Structures are given as structure tokens and as C-alpha cells.
Amino acid sequence: METLVYKRPESLLKDGHFTFCPGCGHGVILRIIAELIDEFNLQKDTIAISSVGCSIFLEKFFNLDVAGASHGRSPCVATGIKRCKPDKFVFTYQGDGDAATIGFNETIHTACRGEHITTIMINNTNFGMTGGQASATTLVGQVTTTTPMGRKPELTGYPLHAAEIVSKCDGTAFAARVAITDTKHIRQAKEAIKKAFEMQIKGLGYSFVEVLAACPTNWHMTPVESVEHISNVIETVHTLGVFKDITAKENL
Amino acid sequence: MAKVLVKGNEAIAQAAINAGCQCYFGYPITPQSEIGEYMGKHLPKLGRTFITAESELASINMVIGAGTTGTKAMTSSSSCGIALMQEAFSAMCCAEVPGVIVSVMRGGPGLGNIAPAQADYFQALKGGGNGDYKLIVLSPSTVQEAIDLTYKAFHLALTYRNPVMLLADGILGQMMEPAEFGEYPYKDPDVSEWALSGANNRPARNIVSLHMPEGAMEELTNRIFEKYALVAKNETMYEDYMLKDAKLVLTAFGSVGRVAKAAVNRARKMGMKVGLFRPITLFPFPDKALHQVAQNADMILDLELNKGQMLLDVRSAVFGACPVEFYGRTAGGLLTPDMIMAKIEELYKKLDNTEESKAGVR
Numbered sequence: 185m186e187t188l189v190y191k192r193p194e195s196l197l198k199d200g201h202f203t204f205c206p207g208c209g210h211g212v213i214l215r216i217i218a219e220l221i222d223e224f225n226l227q228k229d230t231i232a233i234s235s236v237g238c239s240i241f242l243e244k245f246f247n248l249d250v251a252g253a254s255h256g257r258s259p260c261v262a263t264g265i266k267r268c269k270p271d272k273f274v275f276t277y278q279g280d281g282d283a284a285t286i287g288f289n290e291t292i293h294t295a296c297r298g299e300h301i302t303t304i305m306i307n308n309t310n311f312g313m314t315g316g317q318a319s320a321t322t323l324v325g326q327v328t329t330t331t332p333m334g335r336k337p338e339l340t341g342y343p344l345h346a347a348e349i350v351s352k353c354d355g356t357a358f359a360a361r362v363a364i365t366d367t368k369h370i371r372q373a374k375e376a377i378k379k380a381f382e383m384q385i386k387g388l389g390y391s392f393v394e395v396l397a398a399c400p401t402n403w404h405m406t407p408v409e410s411v412e413h414i415s416n417v418i419e420t421v422h423t424l425g426v427f428k429d430i431t432a433k434e435n436l
Numbered sequence: 437m438a439k440v441l442v443k444g445n446e447a448i449a450q451a452a453i454n455a456g457c458q459c460y461f462g463y464p465i466t467p468q469s470e471i472g473e474y475m476g477k478h479l480p481k482l483g484r485t486f487i488t489a490e491s492e493l494a495s496i497n498m499v500i501g502a503g504t505t506g507t508k509a510m511t512s513s514s515s516c517g518i519a520l521m522q523e524a525f526s527a528m529c530c531a532e533v534p535g536v537i538v539s540v541m542r543g544g545p546g547l548g549n550i551a552p553a554q555a556d557y558f559q560a561l562k563g564g565g566n567g568d569y570k571l572i573v574l575s576p577s578t579v580q581e582a583i584d585l586t587y588k589a590f591h592l593a594l595t596y597r598n599p600v601m602l603l604a605d606g607i608l609g610q611m612m613e614p615a616e617f618g619e620y621p622y623k624d625p626d627v628s629e630w631a632l633s634g635a636n637n638r639p640a641r642n643i644v645s646l647h648m649p650e651g652a653m654e655e656l657t658n659r660i661f662e663k664y665a666l667v668a669k670n671e672t673m674y675e676d677y678m679l680k681d682a683k684l685v686l687t688a689f690g691s692v693g694r695v696a697k698a699a700v701n702r703a704r705k706m707g708m709k710v711g712l713f714r715p716i717t718l719f720p721f722p723d724k725a726l727h728q729v730a731q732n733a734d735m736i737l738d739l740e741l742n743k744g745q746m747l748l749d750v751r752s753a754v755f756g757a758c759p760v761e762f763y764g765r766t767a768g769g770l771l772t773p774d775m776i777m778a779k780i781e782e783l784y785k786k787l788d789n790t791e792e793s794k795a796g797v798r
Contacts, residue, residue, distance in 0.1 A: 197640075228636035233501075234644065243642035249632040251504040252644030254527050257497040260489070264501020264509065265632070267459060267485040272634055290497075293490035 193218035195227045200245045207407025209397025210238055212364045213306060214245055216374045217277070220381055221248070226273045231265050233258040235278040235287075238312045242277055256287020259294035262301040273384065275302040281311040284346040285320040291350065291392075298355025298389040302380045305346060305392065307361075307422060308399035316402025320344040323421050328402070343421060347394040351427035357389030360426040363396040363419060365411045379429065388430060396422060439614040444604065447579045447615055448538055449474035451586035452510050455620045457536070459485040459509040461498035463517060466550040467606040468540035471512040492517040496524040496537070503533040504643045506627025508590050512538035514606075515556050516547055519564065525599055526565030529660065530645040532630075534593035536586075537571075537601045540609040543767040551768025552606030554690060557745035560603050561718055568657050570664050572600040572671070573718040577693040580615040582608060585716070591622035596667055597630070603718060605741065607691040607770075668720035675714040676729070678704060682711030683787055684780060685729055687750050688739040689715050692771055696739050699776035708784050718746070723753035730757035734787045737779065739771060740764040 192198070195218035202211040221227055227248065234242040236255035243250040253261040258276040266274045276283075283291050283305040291303065310328050311317040318328040318335055321343050325334040335343075351359035358380050362373035373395060380391035396418055398410035405413060426432075442450070449471045452460070460475035472488065479486040485502075489495040495511040502509030513521065518539045528535055541556045543549040558564075560573045572592050576582040582604060589600040632643060647653045675693070678700055679685060688696040693714040703710035713729050713736075715722050730736060735758055738747045744762045751760050763779045765771055 227634075229634040231505075231632050231634060240646060243640070243644060247635065247640050249635050249640055250642035250644065251501065251632055252527075252531060252642070252646060253497065253500070254523055254645075257493065257500075257524070260494045260497030261501040261504070263487070264459065264461065264498035264503070265505055266501075267487070267498075268502045268505045268507040268509075269633065289490055290494055293494065297487070 193222045195221040195230070195247055196245060197247045202245060203241065204238065205401040207398055207400035207410055208238070209308065209364055209395065210306060212370060213304065213373070213395050213397065216370070216377055217304065218246065220374065220378055221273070224381060224385065229271070230273045230275070231269070233262045233265070233274070233276045235276065235282040237279040237281050239277050239279045239282065239306060240313070256282050256285070256290055258282070259287065259290045259299070259301070259303065263294060263297070263299050266299060266301050270300070273381070275304060278303060278305050279312065280305065280307040280309065280321040280346070281319045284344050288320065288344065288346070291346070292353060295350045295353035295356045295390045295392065300384050300387055300389065302384050302391045303393070304377065305394045306397045307346070307394050308397045309343070309418065310399060310402050312399050312402055316399070321346065321422065323418065345422060347392060348427050350392045353390070355390050356392060356428055357383040357430045358391040359428040361394040361396065361422060361424050363414055363424055365415050376426065383431070394422070439616045441612055441614055442579060443470060443612045444579050444582055444608040444610065445470035445540065446474050447583050448512070448586050448602065448604070450617060451583040452536065452590070453478060453482070454617060455508065455587050455590040457484070457508045457510050457590065459498070459502045459507060461487050461489050461495040461509065461511050463489050463492050463495050463513065465514045465517045467542055467552070467609050468512050468514050468538065470609070471538060492520040493524070496521040499535040500524060500528060500533050503528065503535045504632045506594070506631030508536070508594070510536040510538065512540065514540045515542045515544050518556060518559060522564035525571055526567055526569050527645045528599045529569035529571070530567065530656070531643050532597040532660070533599070533643060534597050535599045536589045536593055537599060539601055539603050541603070541605040549768050550606070552691065552770070553741050553767055554605055554692065555742035555745065555766055556603070557718070557740070557742060560601050561749070568661070570719050572596065572598055572667060573603050574600065575603050575689045575716060575718050576608060577690050577714065579608065579611065579613045583615055583617055587620050587622065591624060592671065594624045594627065596663060598663070603690065605691050671717060672720045672722045672725070673716035674722040674725055675712070675716060677712040677714070679711035679713060679729055681709050683709045683734040684784055685733045685736045686710065686712045686739055686776070687714070687726070687736055687746070688712065689718060689746055692739050692741055695771055695773055696776060698773040699780060702773060702777055703780050708780065710780055710784070715746070721749045721753065723749070726750065726753040727755060727757060730754040733758050735783060736760045737783055738762045739776060741769070741771065742766050
């Protein structure tokens, strides 16, 4: 008897190939999103909003309608779409440079308005596509091309904790930070993104999942070292957890 | 429908509602805040969307979201607020996203002041955003025309899948005069061929403004510029007034157009052959028509509430067919019929007033 153990999600293009660097986290997260959209049977009702950075080429991977947004503006584009098409499933896919740096004002206000959209924010603590410059989430001491001596708080301050701040907004229904460092964490990440999607489907408010992801190329580490770096270093600064879940009481 | 006494800003807002505008996204700024207030009062009652966004940048990007679904949406702002939207205008033109922007100009540069001005002609017509792109820009000179052009703005935005700007100024925004709304006169095109709605029984589609493959961006831009040529062919509008035998032709847009018209009437009473050419579409600029006019005129006097911005398009259209003079004030300084008359009298004396002049031999 044959058992199907692997199936390409319908929400990924049949001839689409991820173009990310070896060891990059984006592919895993895009795959999780595609699986969940299939599981919720939302493929025909989804509009995804791409952003600027390595998160930009959604239309090359997803078998979904895609709207492109300028740097940091995808929550606004998503707001416009969702207000016009409230029956559609609308999510933004952004990096930390996009959602937490240039577009954090938009992120916060979208959360405060309680827009019925979902943001998946990939946090690799640097501007990946432009070659590894420091972003708002860069760790203290982290060497980047714009902090060659390491991020110094006296010069450039401290890392921004996006999921925690978003969780404080009254319009936020769900805010979490997850990692994809191993199978267990990938499963937990999928659970969190599933929860976030459910918030939108149920019309409960804004949902936000920050995913810590490796950027081996710009971190100048091997993929394995990068994953260990997330577990051993980044998670001590950007701690994993569910910071808000307005349905939590129901589940107890 | 009878005429009503209505303020320019509110007339624009009501016209947008009549045109079927489903969403308004905006951020307050004088002298156009009444547009947002009017929308905030009326759109929710109609079950439509009103959001005071966190910034002008957010407003216009919300318009983009609505536009990608083929929904009629609008934002409005003034001068320094419009400056913040320029990135999005460029993106909209590239991704062919429709949307309506109302720009009610105030004094500048910088925060400037809240007095009427026309110094954002370049901002509207000559970019600010990156790359090769053009907004369709409509310039009303009366409250009635503001209503009619608001209707047209929504229709053109959907027809050509391009942002359309209604370029008004603080005079028009704040003045009240009688006007008639009438019905929205256009039949809009079907958007289902391109709008985002989820990949239901059709392949997935996208509306984006990044095109990396070699040659792709040039090919796209060439196609979009063919579209602009079509817009110029089909949509160019201007008003000509007393031009048939005019030796001195005034050019003016927006509010200044009506002041100039009053001056033309006075000059005619004094026996001077003066006429007015008023572009209504600033892009497409009525350059061919103006060139014709210039060929038959002895001089053009361009009047603007700025330091000479449309002047560049006037000179380009005239292309040496006759001399072009400029007279303007800026940053809240206004042109009155008296001032324009003084300038007309000064220039008219310099013209060749013999029968052999261009106008004379016609």
C-alpha cells in the first residue's frame, strides 16, 4: 500500500523554485504558509501582499493573487484590499527591515486599528537583500556591513522587539515570535501561524507572527552555525513566545 | 437637479460619493480638511470605508490596496502632504493601479503657509516620484468644474488604470458658489480582467512594480507611454475664450483662469484684442491646440500663482511661434483683475498694432 508522505501545496506554483541562499529561512516559512492556505482551503480567496527585501518575489512562488507594496507599506495595501474585499483572506509577508524598521509606524497603526489581516514578519536581524546592513532588530554587538565593529547601543541604540510591541496594541488578536530551527520549532511555528490565520478567519482582529530566520550569507556562517546562532544567541534577545492570544481563555 | 450653494472641498467630496467612491483614506491638512470631514460624516452611513490614516504615505498606499481590487478609492491632501505620496504615485503608474488624488494647493515651499497657491504644478506634473511616469492631472477653475472633473477623474482612473489627480487650490477648496451635481455620467469599464480577487477559476495574477528581467522594465515603460499617448489623443481638454482675433493671449490654469477671464472681458470693453487659453487637463497638456493659438497671436502672457511652472509647458507648446511673457505671484499672493489689467495694458502697447500684425492679417 502506498502512503503519500509529501505533496506540493496547491498554493505553491508548480514550476516555482525558491531562489533563496542556502540555509535561508524564507523557504520554510513560505512552505508553511502555503500548506496552511491549502488546509484552510483558502487558495481561491487569498490575496498576498509582498514587501521589499528578500520577501518581495511572492508571485514567483505562490499560486495566489499577489499585490506588491513599496518598502514598509504592505499593511496599508492590505488594509485597502481587506476593506474592499472583507470576504478575502489577506496577509502581508515582510522582513524586519520592512515591517520593523521603515514600516513600523504602519505596522503599529494597522494593529491599533485591528485590521482583519495577518502579518508574517521574517526577522533575520539585518537587511538581507541589500547585503546585510543593520536593521532595527539587529542585536547589540552584531557585526553587519553598517556596524562593522558590532552594534553599539551608545551609537545606534537597542534592538526593537516587534512582536511584544504589537501585542500591546488593543486591536491585536494574536502576536507571537517563533523559530524554525528544528522540526519541533517548525511545527510550533506552523501552529502559531495557523492561530494567526484563524484570528483573521474569525474576524477577531490583527494577527502578527514574527519568525526568527537564518541569513547565513550575511551572517557569514554556515547554515548549521546559523541555526545554532538563533537558538543560542538570538533567542536570548528576541525571546520566543505567544505574547497575546485573545482566544487563550476559550482554549483552557 | 437644482443648483446648490456649496463649498469647493465639500463639492469634491460629494461628487466622489456620487461617482461611486467606496473608500476614502486621508490625513488632515489645511486647506482641504473639509474633504475628509465630509467623507467621515457620509461614507460610513453608506456602508463605505473611511479611514483617517497614520500619514499621507499610509493613505495613498491604502488607495493602492483598494485600487488593486478595482475598487474606486480616493485620498486628498495638500502640498507638503502630497509630497509624502510621491513614492506611491510612481508605484501606481508602474503597476497600473487606479486611484484618485485630490491636491488642494497651499503656499510653499516647506510647510509654507495655508494660503492659496499654484506652486505644486511641478509636483503634480513633473514627478517627485522616481522613474518615467505621468499622473493624469485635471485642473478645475470653478466649483462646478470641480464636480464635473471629480466625476471624470474616477472614470479616467479606471479606464486607463492610472492615478488621476484633481489639482485644485486653496481658493477653490474654500470658496462657495452655486453648482449642480447631476448624475455620474460615465459607464466604467469592467475590472474583472485584471483586478485581484483571489485565484478562483483562473490563474493567479499579480499587480507589482518590480520587474527585474533584462529589458522587462523598458518594455513595460514603453507600453505605458503608448497608453499616455492614447490619453493625450482622447482626453485633452482646454477652454478657449475670445481667441478668434486675439493678439494677446492669456494662459492660466485653475482659479487664475477665472480671474484672467474677468480681465479679458475688461480688456475687450477697452477695445483690446485679448483672449484666454485655459488648459483643463494639465497632463495631457493641450500643446497642439496652444501651438495653433500661438501661431495666430502676437504674444502670450502666462499667469500663475507661482514663480513660473506651467510656463515651461506653455513655452514648449508655443515653440517660438510668438513671445511668451510671465506674470505671477506666489505663496499666498493673489492676482486680481486690476493687476492683470495693468500687465495687459503694459504689454499691449508693445505689440505691433498695425494691420500687418499676425492677428491683423488673418
